[in-house]
Amino acid sequence: MHRELLAFRPASPSWAISLLTVEPFRIKSAAVKSDGVVLTGVMAELRRRQLPAGGWAALRASVQASVESTSLAALAVGLDDSDEARLAQEFLVRVQNPNGSWPAFSGDDRDGAWVTSLASIALRDIGMAIPARLSGIHWLMKCEGKEGNWFWRWKFLTTDRRVRFDPDKFGWPWIPDTSSWVVPTALAILALRQAPCSCGGLGDIPFRINLGIEMLMDRACRGGGWNAGNGVVYGSTLAPHPDDTAIALLALNNRTEHPVVQASLKWLERTAQTLTAPWSLAWAILALAAHGRAVAALLTSLMDLPHLSGRDDTCTLALVCLAADYPRSLVALGVNL
Amino acid sequence: MIPSRRSFLVGSAALAAGASVSAPFFLPKYHSDRRAKRSRVAILHLDQYSQRIDEVLASALRLFRMAVQGKSVVLKPNLVDYSPRNAINTHPTLVLAAAESFRRMGAKCVIVAEGPGHQRDTQLVLSESGYQESLRADAIPFVDLNRDELVRTQLRASYMRMKSLWLPRTVLEADFMVSMPKIKSHHWAGVTLSMKNMLGTVPGSRYGWPKNILHWNGIQESILDVCATIPVHFVIADGIMAMEGNGPLNGKARPLGKIVLADDPVAADATCARLMGFEPERIVHLREGAKFLGNISPALIDQVGEAVTLPTTPFDVVPEFRHLYAG
Numbered sequence: 001m002h003r004e005l006l007a008f009r010p011a012s013p014s015w016a017i018s019l020l021t022v023e024p025f026r027i028k029s030a031a032v033k034s035d036g037v038v039l040t041g042v043m044a045e046l047r048r049r050q051l052p053a054g055g056w057a058a059l060r061a062s063v064q065a066s067v068e069s070t071s072l073a074a075l076a077v078g079l080d081d082s083d084e085a086r087l088a089q090e091f092l093v094r095v096q097n098p099n100g101s102w103p104a105f106s107g108d109d110r111d112g113a114w115v116t117s118l119a120s121i122a123l124r125d126i127g128m129a130i131p132a133r134l135s136g137i138h139w140l141m142k143c144e145g146k147e148g149n150w151f152w153r154w155k156f157l158t159t160d161r162r163v164r165f166d167p168d169k170f171g172w173p174w175i176p177d178t179s180s181w182v183v184p185t186a187l188a189i190l191a192l193r194q195a196p197c198s199c200g201g202l203g204d205i206p207f208r209i210n211l212g213i214e215m216l217m218d219r220a221c222r223g224g225g226w227n228a229g230n231g232v233v234y235g236s237t238l239a240p241h242p243d244d245t246a247i248a249l250l251a252l253n254n255r256t257e258h259p260v261v262q263a264s265l266k267w268l269e270r271t272a273q274t275l276t277a278p279w280s281l282a283w284a285i286l287a288l289a290a291h292g293r294a295v296a297a298l299l300t301s302l303m304d305l306p307h308l309s310g311r312d313d314t315c316t317l318a319l320v321c322l323a324a325d326y327p328r329s330l331v332a333l334g335v336n337l
Numbered sequence: 338m339i340p341s342r343r344s345f346l347v348g349s350a351a352l353a354a355g356a357s358v359s360a361p362f363f364l365p366k367y368h369s370d371r372r373a374k375r376s377r378v379a380i381l382h383l384d385q386y387s388q389r390i391d392e393v394l395a396s397a398l399r400l401f402r403m404a405v406q407g408k409s410v411v412l413k414p415n416l417v418d419y420s421p422r423n424a425i426n427t428h429p430t431l432v433l434a435a436a437e438s439f440r441r442m443g444a445k446c447v448i449v450a451e452g453p454g455h456q457r458d459t460q461l462v463l464s465e466s467g468y469q470e471s472l473r474a475d476a477i478p479f480v481d482l483n484r485d486e487l488v489r490t491q492l493r494a495s496y497m498r499m500k501s502l503w504l505p506r507t508v509l510e511a512d513f514m515v516s517m518p519k520i521k522s523h524h525w526a527g528v529t530l531s532m533k534n535m536l537g538t539v540p541g542s543r544y545g546w547p548k549n550i551l552h553w554n555g556i557q558e559s560i561l562d563v564c565a566t567i568p569v570h571f572v573i574a575d576g577i578m579a580m581e582g583n584g585p586l587n588g589k590a591r592p593l594g595k596i597v598l599a600d601d602p603v604a605a606d607a608t609c610a611r612l613m614g615f616e617p618e619r620i621v622h623l624r625e626g627a628k629f630l631g632n633i634s635p636a637l638i639d640q641v642g643e644a645v646t647l648p649t650t651p652f653d654v655v656p657e658f659r660h661l662y663a664g
Binding site: 057058059062063064066068104105108113114146162173174175177178179181183184227228233234236237238239241242243244275276277278279280311312313315316 | 418420455456457458459460461464480481484485486487503524542543544545546547549550552553583586587655
């Protein structure tokens with residue numbers, strides 16, 4: 001298995017594209033010639049599962065389009081221009097809520113969910129999706145964990161101390177009116193980093209990103225890594241999770257030297273070698289690559305896992321494809337290499 | 338003295354206003370009373386997870402004369418996360434034995450379904466905890482409830498503020514739901530048994546990991562609303578190796594050597610609570626559940642198999658739940 005970065009070229013000069021993307025260069029063609037047969041099979045299965053309306057369901061037998069699956073699959077099939085990607089992007093624009101957020105799935109309530117970040121990321125570089133993406137980013141800026149309210153901050157600081165965390169450092173919840181958690185915060189940071197501008201009420205983006213980063217640092221587990229967001233409960237240390245750790249590390253890719261990030265990278269590097277679950281392993285590959293760590297052996301392990309294309313979970317298939325082509329995937333996720 | 342028309346009207350209006358304000362405190366918060374006249378519970382003694390579970394479970398299940406022939410059975414174990422050090426999850430040996438028994442009893446299909454509340458990578462929990470290989474070897478389908486198709490479902494009780502929840506189709510379409518908890522102390526709910534186990538049906542893809550909306554609405558209240566909405570037809574509780582202290586993840590393993598079977602989730606959990614050394618009426622969701630979901634009183638429970646024996650030392654709990662101790 002080896003990978004080739006065939007060519008770099010500057011981003012499209014068109015105003016629409018430059019409004020959509022903040023990083024100066026795109027990796028146009030980074031081919032990972034890993035186990036081609038396995039990868040081709042996984043990609044073919046992913047394409048086969050696309051629903052007629054353009055979305056993807058979370059599980060193989062389902063017909064209910066999920067925005068998480070659709071966003072990840074759109075990123076995976078969109079690494080190369082394709083009809084599937086265009087159909088998926090149109091689907092995402094179509095199901096957006098009037099308030100700018102995205103629902104968890106097609107037919108969901110209209111109040112919005114954590115997948116808004118993923119949908120915004122999946123729509124980067126799409127001219128027709130600029131308004132949709134901007135309203136998604138506006139919604140993210142209005143959305144915050146319950147700790148954003150002084151009353152709940154005061155409660156967590158004074159009477160509810162069972163979970164160790166600093167409520168002054170908050171990020172994003174899974175759904176509105178709940179607390180901040182690691183994964184939605186990390187994904188929101190990635191989405192906001194790709195915001196086209198800081199105009200029109202988006203001037204606070206750097207502040208929210210920094211607050212989110214402080215929250216991630218605060219919620220890290222002792223010894224490195226992250227789980228959902230409970231590092232210590234009733235004085236007991238809870239164990240980190242590989243996927244949560246990886247997603248947090250992606251959001252912290254410009255803080256590699258921070259001691260928490262260093263400890264987490266060490267933990268993830270060690271843990272990834274033993275992983276047999278493709279979802280976690282694929283996230284780990286993306287995160288370690290984002291911090292400049294070697295991932296060739298992990299990619300081999302990923303492709304060697306049995307029944308890869310037969311996995312029930314569509315997000316896992318998409319993640320495998322993204323990990324296999326991690327240089328371009330990281331750019332798509334807004335990670336500056 | 339005859340009241341004037343004016344004072345009569347004022348008095349009537351005040352009475353109506355008072356009634357509308359106070360009614361929610363007196364009216365039941367559940368839609369229907371599902372309690373059976375009597376419930377049946379069996380306590381089985383088993384010191385370890387072994388092949389013997391198959392025969393012990395199969396013969397004990399026969400005592401309940403369940404009508405599962407031609408029905409779709411969903412087994413809902415408690416899979417939260419994985420740690421090689423802790424007895425966090427319902428043991429796969431027990432789940433496989435249950436699946437085999439229900440198949441032999443003529444079930445149309447037996448599915449294992451769960452939506453882990455803490456770990457997003459369900460496949461990782463399955464493979465690390467030994468489920469994946471066993472399920473594949475026995476050709477038992479598994480549905481990840483965190484990612485299943487969802488159906489908006491009106492809640493059949495109103496203990497929490499929500500009127501509806503999006504719930505997995507697999508659970509809603511099951512003919513026969515079996516809750517298979519791990520017997521554990523729990524730092525937010527006091528205990529996690531068959532009723533608390535049903536919170537695992539609330540989908541993470543919609544509500545997150547953890548399902549934080551349930552914490553904000555009150556854990557006890559959420560348990561009641563979910564159990565009112567998804568009927569539990571049978572309980573097989575894993576207490577061979579239980580957990581005490583800071584559960585559901587970080588408690589200490591506690592060998593209890595019991596499996597508890599019941600045709601009523603309240604009776605099952607009340608029995609488990611007694612085995613743990615707790616007073617069931619002091620557990621909020623059991624006390625409330627006894628009003629409409631099942632029986633809590635030993636006088637209404639037919640005990641088969643072993644009798645309930647109180648432990649010499651009750652299960653350890655976090656300080657907030659020390660009031661649960663019996664006596």
